[in-house]
Amino acid sequence: MGKGLPKRDEDYSLWYNELVKRADLAENSPVRGCMVIKPYGYSIWEKMQAGLDGMFKETGHTNAYFPLFIPKSYLSREADHVEGFAKECAVVTHYRLKNADDGSGVVVDPDAKLEEELIVRPTSETVIWSTYRNWIQSYRDLPILLNQWANVVRWEMRTRLFLRTAEFLWQEGHTAHATRAEAVAETMQMLDVYATFAEEYMALPVVKGVKTENERFAGAVDTYCIEALMQDGKALQSGTSHFLGQNFAKAFDVKFASKEGGLDYVWGTSWGVSTRLMGALIMAHSDDNGLVLPPKLAPIQVVIVPIFKKPEQLDQLRERAEQIQKALKAQGVSVRFDDRDTQTPGWKFADWELKGVPLRIAMGPRDLENGTVELARRDTGTKETVSADGIAELVPRLLDEIQQSIYDRALRYRQEHTTPVSSYEEFKEVLDSKGGFVLAHWDGTSETEEKIKDETKATIRCIPLEGDETPGTCIYSGKPSQRQVLFARAY
Amino acid sequence: MGKGLPKRDEDYSLWYNELVKRADLAENSPVRGCMVIKPYGYSIWEKMQAGLDGMFKETGHTNAYFPLFIPKSYLSREADHVEGFAKECAVVTHYRLKNADDGSGVVVDPDAKLEEELIVRPTSETVIWSTYRNWIQSYRDLPILLNQWANVVRWEMRTRLFLRTAEFLWQEGHTAHATRAEAVAETMQMLDVYATFAEEYMALPVVKGVKTENERFAGAVDTYCIEALMQDGKALQSGTSHFLGQNFAKAFDVKFASKEGGLDYVWGTSWGVSTRLMGALIMAHSDDNGLVLPPKLAPIQVVIVPIFKKPEQLDQLRERAEQIQKALKAQGVSVRFDDRDTQTPGWKFADWELKGVPLRIAMGPRDLENGTVELARRDTGTKETVSADGIAELVPRLLDEIQQSIYDRALRYRQEHTTPVSSYEEFKEVLDSKGGFVLAHWDGTSETEEKIKDETKATIRCIPLEGDETPGTCIYSGKPSQRQVLFARAY
Structure with a gap:
């Protein structure tokens, strides 16, 4: 375990970096900018995938897979799209290495240059719409509702x-x-699927809204998003859903014979969430002792730690632990019995706290005598001694309670850190003193948006779909504003 | 639907290509050599993934994720490894595009050249062992049992x-x-996990064996494999498991403090199966009418086709179909009710045959009167009229029977196409007349192996782990042979 984590109050950024590493979630790889997702971190991502994938399928989508590479010319077909992605993409130019003439190792073989460079996909609209062109002739071929789980690269x-x-x-x-x-x-x-997933699985309240033109996805007509608030008062865009209009259909000439007999361009959408959600999950709930995981995404929901001095005590405790484990598994609860004899109970407590396991069951010889166990909640730190008999009913109920309680806490934090302001002075003051979401009137121009960003580092996270829609006066320009929008400093 | 499939007898290769496309499994993408896995094909792959992933986890493995890119210098660390992969790899040399000066579109920005080229992973031993170096200090850190689901590129x-x-x-x-x-x-x-998966899920009998030195994975001490036989008499390597010895530990300096207090290099393994298994699945079982899917991997196990002339008949049939659907779903059977009114029953029959759905239930107004349905098996083509009441018990039993029957047929084919030979003449004669696996004595040298390959296109698929181990005389050189090995022409 080593030293404790840095404190959030003292250095939030360092706290985050250390937590990600020490809780075995991820680490930097030898390849610049690429990460290794470690087993514990990946098992949380798998739970996210399973939850999302189920929701996608329930709404009629199926998975498919498209190529990793995109011909350079494809990227250029949609003007905004290439503008948005060309500046930060990995370019494959050759398809072979060869031994260096001087024996110094392998070098790129100049004879194996590609006729057309390939871009490692930063997103797949272009390659997918070029495929849809062959799949779509008539309205009978529509809708196409596909999803792809994949890796993407943005430099x-x-x-x-x-x-x-x-x-x-x-x-x-x-x-x-x-x-x-x-x-x-x-x-x-x-x-809505993303918002429901964030709230129900991640215990993360989000604001749904539409992006301003500046922040729109390159190639979209409208970009909708869910925005969440982290514990340092900064916002994190957690998912986007784009209405593409006919932009990609026009770029790739995808037309269909309509019911009425005409020939029209196809309408499109695209939507995505990424491993960035892992960052949101970590930053929204965790504390100075480590991760706090909502039970629905915790790879291990309950850990049982035996407290013993002599080996024969462990045998007795093991018997009870295995009964409990069996009873909980029958309820669909994932349980780990930590019977390592190389670590003290105190070390284990701290380790499982760091890993964010929602519930800890501790028991020693006296508990065996009394038919009790000690239950400790990761989210609140509260402990209670309860009868071992009722544990199989108690635990699932408690896990539900914890899930709700983590959500409630995050919602309370967001409520306390969402501030409507009526002047630019107040705007800046709130940003500097408490951060969070700031609701303010804006005149609707990119110019004002840019100026506010330059001066305060705050961006318009979204124009919320709900909430106060009263018109007013822009805090910056004094011009008319249709409604308050959501500002924040953001990740 | 269009015309029927090409016949296997007439052009096996064309039959395969057409089947893959017409059954909506995959198609070629605009990117050379890369495929689009279509939704129906991907849903079979998802079932394979789920089966394998469950078996990996049962044997103590967890998933993780490592970078897509491998620094060029890493690939070179293990001499055999670089030799094996350098000749066919995608090389990333730049990280940005820019607008061409002449306005002709985007071009690679020469100012954005990487200091060190990155290889798109052809396999991940190098990047993973470079990471293990930091993870492993002592025997307490071992074993590490990881798996990764990923895309790889080999040019x-x-x-x-x-x-x-x-x-x-x-x-x-x-x-x-x-x-x-x-x-x-x-x-x-x-x-063994791979062999079990092939046999139990894919209904595909496989021979387990060890590769000769020529066919060994680049960097392995020993490569074990499972080999399957396709219906055209060619073999297909379906999975490999490599004993890496200390090769990658030495290349990346991964040592550990042993229990006894010494400092040793770590021992390694790697093992993989790929979307190639889809090809094996298709080629092993399918027929001139389309796919034949083993029920355990069929995305749709049962299709219900209503036979009706008037719309009100469909309503009555729908009621019965929904009862059946519900009863089957309760048994864990996946069912599709095909109530499209744009297609005839005959068209639907052919379509679901093409897609390989194991069981078809057809029913018309007379069936409603009689309380019956018609059941048709995809694998044998047999039809029977049965009482609708018992369907929920009958179908799961039939699906098990079909799974077994498909396996048995493939095993029979393999047995009929595995021929021990005692002379080179006979060897060539068998290869040309019936193909399949040929068991023959071999002197153990790469030279003989290469000559046989050059002259007959047959390769040693493996030295089987089971079967006849009697020594003999090499069919080619007449030198002593330790045991018969398995030859075949192969994919």
Whole structure:
């Protein structure tokens, strides 16, 4: 275990970096900007994938797989798209290495230069729409409702584990529709799926909204997003759902014969969440002792730690532990019995706290005599001694309670850190003193948005879909504003 | 649907290519050598993944994720390894595009050249062992039992859907151990896992064996494999499990403090199966009418086709179909009710045959009166009219029977196409007349192996772990042979 974690109050950024490493979630790899997702971290990601994948399938989507590489010319077909991604992409130019003439190792073989360079996908709209062109002839071929689980690469210069990495894992949904209305409905449906996932699985309250033009996905007509608030008062964009209009259909000439007999361009959407959600999960809930995992995403929901001095005591405790383990597994609870004899109970307590296991059961010889166990909650730290008999009913109920309680705490934090302001002075004051979301009137121009960003580092996270819609006056320019928008400093 | 499939007898290769496309499994992408795995194909792959992943976890492995890119210098650390992979790898040399000066689109930005080129992983031993170096200090850190689901790229010049593609999906296990014996045991355990998966899920009998030096994985001490036989008499290597010895530990300086107090190199294994298994599945069982899927991997196990002329008949049939659907789902059977009114029953029958759905239930108004349905098996084509009441018990039993029957047929085919020979003349005669596996004595030299390959296109698939171990005389050189080995022409 070594020394304790840095404190959030003292250095939030260092706390995050250390937590990610010490809790065995991820680490930097020898490849610049790329991470290694360690087994414990990956098992949380697997739980996220399973939850999301189930929701995608329930809403009629199926998975497919498209190539890693995108011909350079494809990227250029949609003007905004290439503008958005060309500046930070990995380019494959050769397909072979050879031995250096001087014996110094292998070098790129100049004779194996590709005719056309390939881009490692930063996102797959182009390669997918070029394929849809062959799949879609008539309205009968629509809608197409696909999702892909994949790795993508964006050559970020400043990277941070999970939050911003050159390679990351994600899912990208790509759908094609016969009408604008249907594509818009799909965009909103997937935004709702993301919000539901964030709230129900990640215990993370989110604001749903639409991005300003500046922050829109390169190639979209509208970008919708879910925005969450971290414990340092900074916002984190946690998922996006794009209404693509007919942009990619036009770029790749994807038309269909409509019911009415016409020939129209197809309407599209795309939507994605990534391993960035891991960063959100960690930063939203964890504390100075380590991770706090919502039970629905915890790889291990309950750990049983035996407290003993003599080996024969362990044998007796093991028997009881195995009964409990069996009873809990029958309830669908994942349990680990930590019978390592190389570590003290205190060390184990701290280790499982660091790993964010929601419930700890501790028991010693006296508990065996009394038919009790000690239950400790990771989220609140409360402990109670309870009868071992009722444990199989108690634990699932407690896990539900913990899930709700973590959500409630995050919601309370967000409520306390969402501040409507009516002047630019107040805006700056709130940003500097408590951070969080700031609701303010904005005149709707990119110019004002940029100026506020330059002066305060705060960006418009979104124009919320709900909440106060009263018109007012822009805090910066004094011009009319249609409604308050959501500002924050963000990851 | 269009025209029927090509016949296997007439053009096996064309039959395969057409089947893969028409059954909506995969297609070639606009990126040379890369495929698009279509939703129906991907859903079979998902079932394979789920089966394998469960077996990996039962044997103590967890998943993790390592970078897509490998620094060029890493690839070179292990001499055989670089030799094996350098000739066919995708090389990333730049990290940015820019607008061409002449406005002709985007070009590679020469100012964004990487200091060291990155290779898109053809396999991940190097990047993983460089990471293990930091994870392993003492015997207490061992074993490490990891698996990764990932995409890899090998720049193959002649590609075929699923069988040989530049990019493919796979899993790669990478384990680290304190002793040679433990690593060997792991290698054999995973070989057994693969064989069990092939036989129990894919209904595909396989021969377990060890590769000759020529066919060994680049960097391994020993490569074990499972070999399957396709219906055209050609073999297909379906999975490999490598005992790496200390090769990668030495290349990346991975040592550990042993229990006895010494400092030793770590022992390693790696093992993988890929989307190539899709090719094996398709080629081993399917027929001139389309796919034949073993029920355990069929995305849809039962399809219900209503036979009706008037719309009100469909309503009555729908009611019965929904009862059946519900009853089957309760038994864990996946069912599709095909109520499309745009297609005839005959068209639907042919379509679901093409897609390989194991069981078809057809029913018309007369069946409703009689309380019956017609059941048709995809594997044998047999039909029977049965009482609708008992369907929920009958279907799971039938699915088990089909699974077994498909396996038995493949095993019978293999038995009929495994021929021991005692002379080179006979060897060539068997290869040309019936193909299949040929068991023959071999003198153990690479020279003989190469000559036989050059003259007959047959390779040593493996030295089987079981079967006749009597010594003899090499069919080619007349020199002593320790035992018969398994030859075949192969994919």
